[in-house]
Amino acid sequence: MHEVFEERVVVCPDAVAVVCGEVRLSYGEVNARANRLAHCLLGLGVGSLVGVCLGRGVDLVPALLGVLKAGAGYVPLDPAVPAERLGGMLADSGVSVVVTSSDLAGLVGGVFSGRVVVVDEVDFSGFSDVNPGVVCSPGGVVYVIYTSGSTGRPKGVVLEHRNVVRLLEVAERHYGFSSDDVWVLCHSFAFDVSVWELWGSLLYGGVLVVVPREVTRSPEDLLGVLVRHGVTVLNQTPSAFRGLVGLAGEGRVCLDRLRVVVFAGEKLELAELAPWVERFGLERPALVNMYGITETTVHTTYHRLVAGDLLPGGGNPVGRPLADLRVYLLDAFGCPVPVGVAGEIYVGGPGVARGYLNRPSLTAERFVPDPFGPAGGRLYRSGDLACRRADGSLDFLGRVDDQVKVRGFRIELGEIVAVLRRVEGVVDAVVVVREDVPGDRRLVGYVVGEGVDPVRLREELSRSLPEYMVPSAFVGVAAIPLNNNGKLDRRALPVPGRGALAAGVDFVAPRSVVEELVAGIWRDVLGVERVGVHDNFFELGGHSIRAVALVGA
Template sequence: MHTCIALPHDAPVGTVVLALAAVLARYVGSSRVPLTVNGRGDVPLHIDDGHTAAMLLPIVASILQHDPQAMAPETSHRRAADGGVGISTDPAFDRRATLPDGEAWVHVDFDGTTTAHVTFDPVWMPADIAHDIAEQLPIAVTWIVAHPTAPLSGLDIVQGDARARVRDRCNATAAVQTVTATAPHEQTLHGMVVAQAARTPDAIAVIAGDHATTYAALAARAGHFAAVLHNQYGVRPGDRVGLMADRSDSLIVALLGILRAGAAYVPINPRHPAELVEYMLTNAGADVLVVDADSVSAASLYRGELVFLELELQDNGMPFNSPALTDAEDALAYVIYTSGSTGRPKGSAVEHRAICNTIRWRNRFYDFSPRDVVLQIPSFAFDSSVADIFSALTCGATLVMIDEQRRLDARVVRTLCDTHGVTTAILTPGYYRRLLETLVGSPTLRVLTVAGESVSPSLVAAHHRLLPHVALVNEYGPTEASVCTTAVRLEAPAETVPIGRPIDNMQVHIVDAAGRLCGVGMPGELLIMGAGLAREYINQPERTAEHFYESPLADIPGRVYASGDRGCWRADGTIEFFGRVDRQVKVRGFRVELDEIDIALAALPGVRHAAIVTKTNADGDRYLAAFAEGNDLTAAGIRDGLARTLPHYMVPDVVRVLATIPLTLNGKIDRAELLNLEESDAQQVAAELAATPLEAKLRAMCADILQRASLGLTENFFDCGGNSLRVMELTTRVWTELRLPLNLGDVYTYPTVQQLASHLSLEPSI
């Protein structure tokens, strides 16, 4: 694309070059902009927001004069992300020669007038962004001339239509959500469920195993449990009640009962360590904890009052009346805990009006109705569970519960889908990748949602190849924004997978490090606004103030949540996700603060140095790898020690004990070096002979799943990087390739190839 840009009268060439470099720096998200003058080698111009034009213009002038001292000692290969600028001060210079195939830069030449002739490489610069740059260059030139001594952080080039586009049109999400005057309680989650029960009392609400519960029965049982909490345990509106139980129909009753009592529920995974459970409940101010029989041991340190679910759900004939339904939309609905950078998780406190906005949007967007059957897969301590549970129960759909221990068995999932006619589910991409082939040919599936972590283009392509009749939706949203902030239907495979557009009554504004609004194509941090924002981090005012504050943009007033996620607006109005600005990552759908694991590692006895890093395997899945140096350390001991204080998803997939952990010159742990280290000690396992053909097949299969060249017959599957999803893949492959019935629990009981082969050799072939 070639365009002629009118510039302010008498604008010096150096000023124009600096202005264009400053503009391009916003698009590449880097302070380094390579310049190539009249076809000569690259010169890196470093543009920091703290620099002034007066500081940089002499450097630009030196570059234009081809001062050897201004040249870099060596040139580097230009990549598409570098955003180089080709400069020609000679009108006769052939600019086509400066745009060879594969190079990613913009060429500018000057003909002695007040115009710049700019050629954009279309491979790197889409036409609409090139058009924006053509409008932004004069703005930058004018500002630099007027403010030569001001920091470049004050240069705001996103003006006029480009600003209105991302500020207004990309965020035109206002949706009127009316609640009838006769049913004001439908402003709450439980009120919406009670209203649905009145509309479809005889429809099946929940299926768990062989037991089906109608909407009328669900509402009645929840009302009874609310009465028990109110009358026998003193639960009142505004209280927080812990809930720790495995998934079942009773779990749903308890959840609704807590809400019906006017309290907020605090979901706790029963597999969390007792110390972590005690911290969460204390921090949330939960004086009452509801537990089922299998979860009592995890509450061993809790000093509040326990409510035994199975006992209190029995109808003992006591004449308790259900508490009156409330319409307090500003009351808390739940407090869900996520990983924290200080070593302690933080609880996002979400009000009814916030999460109800998400649920109403989901029911409209997906066209959910009583014909739908929802397979409930996310853990109820994970915020996606709020979306699938309440989307189902507020539209008359049927919610199918899957036993926690069998959730990772692909055969069980497929059987449930076929038996109950499942139409939809929410899945993490890593889980879906291992489930996809098992779902091929499912006659009832109509839409699947992937959420919780980035979606790879290969997964989208595989979905459209294997399940072309099933819609695929990508949802993005932090817990602090009521589960979902943006969404998009993934219609076809593409090189990158967007996270979509803002949902009803939510807005996303992308800002750079200086707090300036980013236009289309400019990377920055996602600031989230709108009806779905959480109230606070419960009892953590400093961390609340750090992430929730008034908008820094004068023309966009309101409260924002600084997500810490990076992305940019695409030309089609969707957002592309780039990762994190801090040390927070998503692993198998769970949000993990690496600092929290580092703190736990450092606290282990005998550890002198330790660090956690994230790596990505060949399938694009992210996993955790820990490295430690110290006295009498073993990989198994480190894993066991971390499991006593961290939730299971934060225990590293791979642990390696080093004689000496690498350090940088300033004495800090060299994480870059750790990323290059092998994750297991060198062992001569390749020469180890398998005793039976089954051992040989299992070893090859396990090595392939763990992405290792070889695997010792006595090496522990989990010490070598095995995790729940890899167990799921192993059991599926043993069944499909060897026709042997391997259960998930067998892998945990027999974690070596030798043990597993011995166990399977006793099983009859099918």
């Protein structure tokens, strides 16, 4: 990776490589800074991995390159995550050195006892700015990114230089990357989409605009960055892109240079794009949906959206695998499923990661022998579902182990969200399944807008949705919470209180012993704080299964 960058430095040493606020660094300047850090790290005798804990500032890109030039792979440590999680990743990865900044040194010092290089305090003038020339192999570790584990313990995915270099070489056939491109680093460098943003820009001579986290959370501020810098390639999770779609619907977006928007990280709800498409169409910028997995190097498939995709019943197209990858859809017995039948996604080819760091049993479980390819090949078992269309392209369906099913009804949450967002006064919304009472799953809508009225929202949705698809509660929020990776942060969604229920009556307290007894039974069965005399059992979240429990009580 760093050798490809060094080749670019020879070609265009004075071209702008990184922009951060008012600071602009050329390719030559970035390379010199990275070299000095690399020589510093080599003097410390770094091992195969080096931790990097930095904010999205001017030091980030030189630091990552410096680690690679020292012959190590980087372990990205996002300072926004809890200290306990950082400590767990540091202990698991076994790094002996962490690169950080003075404002984060206290955070690192609280969870790490090894050597710390504080980049804004070290005098690097005594270190050479010449390429170290450390011999690396394409199979060397380039980074270890930690992803959430089903057990709650993060797992480190080990990627190699060749995994990333081939991704950018293959994807370039679709995108035509060049030195004219301006990219934005919108995502945490501990999220694999950042790999695409960072190196897609720098290995092709483009400009990388480093965007502070707080700017990425403000659609207006992000729009200002896109316009001011003439961004040409924008990468977004669907959740983060909603804000720009809203601005487009208001006619406030003018992005003459933007040539492509790449979606990744979450399932794309195509109906949400309508205001954007009405404003810009689908030609420029092109809208590309790329299904991807950290374990198969960021992106696995490519699909450029066409008008037919936005029609009702258009599915969730993710297209075909990148040219050097293979995707199989297999049933529970490892056999290929027919066209139109759901199967689990297995991915093979040179994008498949080395495995999980220090987790041999988990690696063996998820990285399995490839019975369809060359001897010794491996497939990554994703846990995702898709079906194949007659033309060979794929429709993404969701997770094998996380189907949305409530009281026996299989529900598409995107359909509910699409109806909810059409209600007057609703600016944004999400719908999730909550299980605040064990064994009792219910739909809850979270709405951004003025004066969220659960009764009105329930009435509006009941006009076009069956009863089992209407949320039992609606919670007003100032904004839809996103996590460090720009995805929906489900844990930050508040537990709905009584005011979120669609019970459109004034509260009247129980007036007798019998009414108090009945109200108490309802409170226990429904899991609500209080029950009034005139409340409706079903509008408080009751349903047929709870009614059985009510009779039993």
